[in-house]
Amino acid sequence: MAYWKDYYTPTTVEEAVAILARYEGKACMIGGGTDLLLEIQQGHRPKMDALVDPTRIEGLQEIVEEDGFLVIGAGVTHTTIVNDERVRSRGTCLVESCGVIGGPQVRNVATLAGNIAHALPAGDGTIGTLALGGEIQVAGPDGIHWFPMEETFIGPGKSTVDAKQMMIARIRFRPTGDQEGSAFRRVMRPQGIALPMIGMAARVQLQGDVIESCRIAIGPASKVPFLAVETMKFLAGQPPTSDTFAKAAEVALEEVQLRTSPHRASAEYREEMIRVQLPKTVAKAVERAQSGQAVPEGVGA
Amino acid sequence: MSLLKLTVNGKPVEVDVPESRYLAEVLRYDLGLTGTKIGCNESECGICSVIVNGRPVNSCIYPAFKAQGADVTTIEGLDKEGQLHPVQQAFLDHGAVQCGFCTPGLIMTAKALLDDKKAAGERVSEADVKVALKDTYCRCTGYQSVINAILQASGEDVKPYIPETKTPHRTVGRALANPDSLAKITGRAMYTDDFCFPGMLVGRTKRAGLAHARIRSIDTSAAEALPGVVAVLTHKDVPGRKNHGLVSVDWPALCYDKVRYAGDAVAVVAAESEDVAAEALELIQVDYEPLPVVNDALQAAQPDAPIVHEERPDGNLLKHIKVRKGSIDQGFADADVIVEKTYRTPMTEQMFLEPECSIGVPKGYNPESFGGRVDPKAERGIHFQHDKTTIYCGTQIPYLDRDQTAAALGVANEDIRIVAALMGGGFGGKEDIAAQIHVALLAERTGRPVKMLYTRAESLLFHPKRHATVIRIKTGAKRDGRLTAVEAELYGDGGAYASLSEKVMTRATTHASGPYEVPHVVVDCYAMYTNNTPCGAFRGFGVTQSCYAVESNMDLVAEELGMDPIEFRRVNALDVGGTTCTGQVMRESVGLKECIDWLEKDMRAHHEENGTPFQWSWADGTKRYAWGIGIGYKNTGLGGGAPDKASAIVEAWVEDGKAIAEVRTSSAEMGQGLPAVLAACASEELGLPYEQVRVLLGDTDHCPDGGPTTASRQTYVSGNAARLAAKQLRLILATAAANKLGHSAGELEFADGHIVCNGSRASIADAIQWAQESGQSTKIEHEYWAPKTQPLGTGGDMHVAFGFGAQAALVEIDSETAEIKVKKIIGANDVGRAINPLTLEGQIEGGIIMCLGNTLTEHFVTDQGAPWTDVMARYKMPSIKHTPKIISRIVEHETADGPFGAKGIGELSSIPTTPAITNAIYNAVGVRVYSVPVDQDSLLMAMKAGEKECLMGWGDFEPVPSVPDRILVSAEG
Ligand SMILES: Cc1cc2nc3c(=O)[nH]c(=O)nc-3n(C[C@H](O)[C@H](O)[C@H](O)COP(=O)(O)OP(=O)(O)OC[C@H]3O[C@@H](n4cnc5c(N)ncnc54)[C@H](O)[C@@H]3O)c2cc1C
Ligand code: FES
Numbered sequence A: 001m002a003y004w005k006d007y008y009t010p011t012t013v014e015e016a017v018a019i020l021a022r023y024e025g026k027a028c029m030i031g032g033g034t035d036l037l038l039e040i041q042q043g044h045r046p047k048m049d050a051l052v053d054p055t056r057i058e059g060l061q062e063i064v065e066e067d068g069f070l071v072i073g074a075g076v077t078h079t080t081i082v083n084d085e086r087v088r089s090r091g092t093c094l095v096e097s098c099g100v101i102g103g104p105q106v107r108n109v110a111t112l113a114g115n116i117a118h119a120l121p122a123g124d125g126t127i128g129t130l131a132l133g134g135e136i137q138v139a140g141p142d143g144i145h146w147f148p149m150e151e152t153f154i155g156p157g158k159s160t161v162d163a164k165q166m167m168i169a170r171i172r173f174r175p176t177g178d179q180e181g182s183a184f185r186r187v188m189r190p191q192g193i194a195l196p197m198i199g200m201a202a203r204v205q206l207q208g209d210v211i212e213s214c215r216i217a218i219g220p221a222s223k224v225p226f227l228a229v230e231t232m233k234f235l236a237g238q239p240p241t242s243d244t245f246a247k248a249a250e251v252a253l254e255e256v257q258l259r260t261s262p263h264r265a266s267a268e269y270r271e272e273m274i275r276v277q278l279p280k281t282v283a284k285a286v287e288r289a290q291s292g293q294a295v296p297e298g299v300g301a
Numbered sequence B: 001m002s003l004l005k006l007t008v009n010g011k012p013v014e015v016d017v018p019e020s021r022y023l024a025e026v027l028r029y030d031l032g033l034t035g036t037k038i039g040c041n042e043s044e045c046g047i048c049s050v051i052v053n054g055r056p057v058n059s060c061i062y063p064a065f066k067a068q069g070a071d072v073t074t075i076e077g078l079d080k081e082g083q084l085h086p087v088q089q090a091f092l093d094h095g096a097v098q099c100g101f102c103t104p105g106l107i108m109t110a111k112a113l114l115d116d117k118k119a120a121g122e123r124v125s126e127a128d129v130k131v132a133l134k135d136t137y138c139r140c141t142g143y144q145s146v147i148n149a150i151l152q153a154s155g156e157d158v159k160p161y162i163p164e165t166k167t168p169h170r171t172v173g174r175a176l177a178n179p180d181s182l183a184k185i186t187g188r189a190m191y192t193d194d195f196c197f198p199g200m201l202v203g204r205t206k207r208a209g210l211a212h213a214r215i216r217s218i219d220t221s222a223a224e225a226l227p228g229v230v231a232v233l234t235h236k237d238v239p240g241r242k243n244h245g246l247v248s249v250d251w252p253a254l255c256y257d258k259v260r261y262a263g264d265a266v267a268v269v270a271a272e273s274e275d276v277a278a279e280a281l282e283l284i285q286v287d288y289e290p291l292p293v294v295n296d297a298l299q300a301a302q303p304d305a306p307i308v309h310e311e312r313p314d315g316n317l318l319k320h321i322k323v324r325k326g327s328i329d330q331g332f333a334d335a336d337v338i339v340e341k342t343y344r345t346p347m348t349e350q351m352f353l354e355p356e357c358s359i360g361v362p363k364g365y366n367p368e369s370f371g372g373r374v375d376p377k378a379e380r381g382i383h384f385q386h387d388k389t390t391i392y393c394g395t396q397i398p399y400l401d402r403d404q405t406a407a408a409l410g411v412a413n414e415d416i417r418i419v420a421a422l423m424g425g426g427f428g429g430k431e432d433i434a435a436q437i438h439v440a441l442l443a444e445r446t447g448r449p450v451k452m453l454y455t456r457a458e459s460l461l462f463h464p465k466r467h468a469t470v471i472r473i474k475t476g477a478k479r480d481g482r483l484t485a486v487e488a489e490l491y492g493d494g495g496a497y498a499s500l501s502e503k504v505m506t507r508a509t510t511h512a513s514g515p516y517e518v519p520h521v522v523v524d525c526y527a528m529y530t531n532n533t534p535c536g537a538f539r540g541f542g543v544t545q546s547c548y549a550v551e552s553n554m555d556l557v558a559e560e561l562g563m564d565p566i567e568f569r570r571v572n573a574l575d576v577g578g579t580t581c582t583g584q585v586m587r588e589s590v591g592l593k594e595c596i597d598w599l600e601k602d603m604r605a606h607h608e609e610n611g612t613p614f615q616w617s618w619a620d621g622t623k624r625y626a627w628g629i630g631i632g633y634k635n636t637g638l639g640g641g642a643p644d645k646a647s648a649i650v651e652a653w654v655e656d657g658k659a660i661a662e663v664r665t666s667s668a669e670m671g672q673g674l675p676a677v678l679a680a681c682a683s684e685e686l687g688l689p690y691e692q693v694r695v696l697l698g699d700t701d702h703c704p705d706g707g708p709t710t711a712s713r714q715t716y717v718s719g720n721a722a723r724l725a726a727k728q729l730r731l732i733l734a735t736a737a738a739n740k741l742g743h744s745a746g747e748l749e750f751a752d753g754h755i756v757c758n759g760s761r762a763s764i765a766d767a768i769q770w771a772q773e774s775g776q777s778t779k780i781e782h783e784y785w786a787p788k789t790q791p792l793g794t795g796g797d798m799h800v801a802f803g804f805g806a807q808a809a810l811v812e813i814d815s816e817t818a819e820i821k822v823k824k825i826i827g828a829n830d831v832g833r834a835i836n837p838l839t840l841e842g843q844i845e846g847g848i849i850m851c852l853g854n855t856l857t858e859h860f861v862t863d864q865g866a867p868w869t870d871v872m873a874r875y876k877m878p879s880i881k882h883t884p885k886i887i888s889r890i891v892e893h894e895t896a897d898g899p900f901g902a903k904g905i906g907e908l909s910s911i912p913t914t915p916a917i918t919n920a921i922y923n924a925v926g927v928r929v930y931s932v933p934v935d936q937d938s939l940l941m942a943m944k945a946g947e948k949e950c951l952m953g954w955g956d957f958e959p960v961p962s963v964p965d966r967i968l969v970s971a972e973g
């Protein structure tokens, strides 16, 4: 069956954006197509005249270090991220979150850019990137600009990055440094769709015996990938003890909006999982910050 | 059209194709590399995996032009000059190939793993295999053999896991690869969609989409006017019988008065392309008057329920099935302990990996008139003549397909030919008519071959599933542990059409007191019509459901009695001399107690290995562990008075100086290993090496009727037919040889391809020639009749034999999340006689994992006749990561009439796993699960609240009625 007509693999960002413009809303970006093509095939999205694949754009298939950032190109697959030593040690929660997406066949083609552009509240790679303080570089009719990723989410599956006009060209975050660590955990059920019942990631900066600062992302905990700002504020300045972590979970429970998703998870279960998993996630990030060692866990699980 | 350049299997290729092509389509349809299979087209099953620039990808959703310039390796590129790749060899050695449909995907994914690890200089661990194959599914094997095979291929010293069995005969009893496995591991095996006929059209079906509605009118004019549409047919175009059905003829080939479930077929289209066919479906206008929907079996039994089939005298009651033994009042009066509970099981889906496909070829078809030839690469001795309407399809019952198609077309049965292609799994879901009638109608209308390949979504929507049931069961026992009474009431959701409901629910009913000696039994089962997808056969045939209820109650009673669950079962287990609830006295072949002994031994051995004393449950940190057990049995053969017969031909000839024998019968191979059994039976009787025996199945013009492949019957009936035909053939050969060798025929020994007697020796090939020279035919047909059985309610032998099985499950539950892992399954099965321990083990492991899915992952969720489970991604079957360690024990209490003593095994292992796991969950966390699949969400909430009952399974909309009362006042008048 034909679900699109033309397939483009441009070699520059400008060319990609120009193709989108030329098709006037009848073309869109595609990464691995592991969300997009299924949605079109299953009738949840209209067929397209053209697909624009950024994986052959020069430089966008790589992860590079630039200006103190780790920069991930739009063509970078989850497999590439999972295998990258720099991300493993200094963006550990991203490896852990991308490493549980699908199986190897999916991770070999699916991109982090696609995961973020899809803007699902519980997109795993999205949650991992959000905790790291990720930014995305968007190229479109208005030029090319960096945005903190949380500014681009406007609703479940909705982002200001309109893939029919714009592309995410790059994603970047500051790698964790001295006394810093990150971790990701999720809870799945063995039935139904491939999205977690709940997932969360934390990035923790220690200052001696206290948590200096912290970023925590949880999904699904709101209409958009959720940054637990109050919990982050609470944790700043606290000692990294189990008591603190348990209290943090209670703070998080105050600020999240948990829903029951039919056949996926009840709000009560999600609440309980925040209580159980959030302390563990923060504790793991702290442990990594303290030891300076990070070995990603659960990849491929 | 654009030029696509690839290197495929080391060779550069260029094809001019539309840019909308997927890689799988290019490989299969443009390059003819049909070894790559498509199971879902939604990046879910992984069986379409090919290697692109060193990495496995799902070719089904990989845009072909994304691969421009890439290096692509497919299954066809693995064996070099007849030398198998080590992974292929290992799959063969370990019996990791059953239906073979997933095999190319598993092998390609495994190869990529091995290549990666080799490049990194690392060894491959079991954990690595589980990560690499996590999303590459196999519905047949249960994965243990797959893991072992891959480890062997990586250079580890891993031997095939073959349980101990009796000393083998010459062939029978030996672990031998299924004869068709080689074709399957190399990608040469032909399934229906792999056939391509010149001039072939694409067929598609317009489905109702509504669960219950009256048809006011159907307008096909716009569809017919669409360029590229060759034919649009509705019920008006069905010249013969409008309905079909295996038991009751109630299922319209194309709906005429009403639609009764969302998957009902209303019209069919044949078009020049898939796109045109899809557009044509959109243009067909059906005017419906929606009717109220019957949502489930309990609602169906309410007096005010809407009626699904108005013409039936009993309303929605499809069948009331009864078992009566002794006096139930007496039984409960005798009881010291009584437990009464209600259980629920959901509708589940076979999820064979090959979606239904049928090709109709019109009578008199000549490929040359379409400028082509039929691809001669088909290897299975398929006779490509088309002097009658011919249907290529994967089917479990070729002869009934033929007869039902003939009836619809209004022609004689002999005017239709069914050619069964290899089948990528069936498990019961390919017994009813799918598109066979439709493609025959379209082919005859258009004069061209027409292929109908269902999408996964259509397959899910259309085909009969496992019955959802609600089972109330009341069990009584004395202080000493002896059961006194079982009373059960079952409601089965039969869906919109009868399919095999009556038979399936009868099995659920007659097995509802378990494999125990129970003096007083009353069982009432109500199979109901609803507006759900029809329910029919699915491995376990109703017994999977009732066993869950029976064995859960058994544990509850044991607890009340303060008795060890194993001891309690041992006290009550059927034995020779015992009587089933239908009044059948067991005269032989009851190995149940031995199976139970194995469980006890192996559970203890597990603890001894770990240096701990045996305990039913224990904790470690946040993890809770426990064992649970379940016991089951399953009839072999149709039974219940149904004539149960199979015919087979065994023909011998000489080819290149070698004796060849071919077994032909129209029974079906869907991965269960029937060819191996038939070849072994013939090889054994003829003394001919196994490799010299071929098997041809399911061509109704060349193979006699083997009857339905259902009820675990084929080893028994077709195995016997093949064995007895071979025996007669041996007599002919012996007579011919006796004359030449100067001995009496009775003195001759047939072994290893030779006939020997007192030092004189001749080859079987010679004997074949001698027989033929003397004018004897070396083609023997034998019709085997299984011993007569009695209808339910008349006492006596309802079945020719029963297989018995016992399983123990070790589970781990995270007390914080209620996530469940099954760590180990011990399964002991009395199979009568293991004809081929390798394929037998494959059946056992696959059955266990399938039933593990029934317990933990699988539910075809539907509400008001609208399935929520509309894609494979919404129906998780167990993946390799769910695979526990399986310990398998074979008990062989031979049955006198089975071939070499064998009974059926295809379903048995898929029966006791559910209660073994749910009993283990109870032992671990103190919560009993009354509805499966277990929902970790509800389970956790029950654990937190300190409740002992979990009444919601995953996908349920409301709790199981917990009131231990009659569920409804009798549905029957
Ligand atoms: C079997 C399976 C399991 C999965 N499991 C998980 C899981 O566990 N967790 C999870 O989070 N997801 C999961 N997914 C979903 C999916 O694989 C991921 O979300 C993936 O990261 C999407 O990436 P992609 O490159 O395939 O995106 P695509 O499908 O190509 O695109 C997704 C969306 O993003 C847009 N887009 C893509 N690239 C760009 C770009 N550069 N700029 C702007 N817009 C763009 C597209 O237009 C589309 O709207 C699973 C999918 C499958 C098939
Ligand atoms: S993943 Fe491609 S066919 Fe299933």
Ligand code: FES
Pocket (backbone or CB within 6 Å): B096, B097, B098, B099, B100, B101, B102, B103, B137, B138, B139, B140, B141, B353, B424, B425, B671
């Ligand atoms: S052998 Fe794997 S699906 Fe049949």
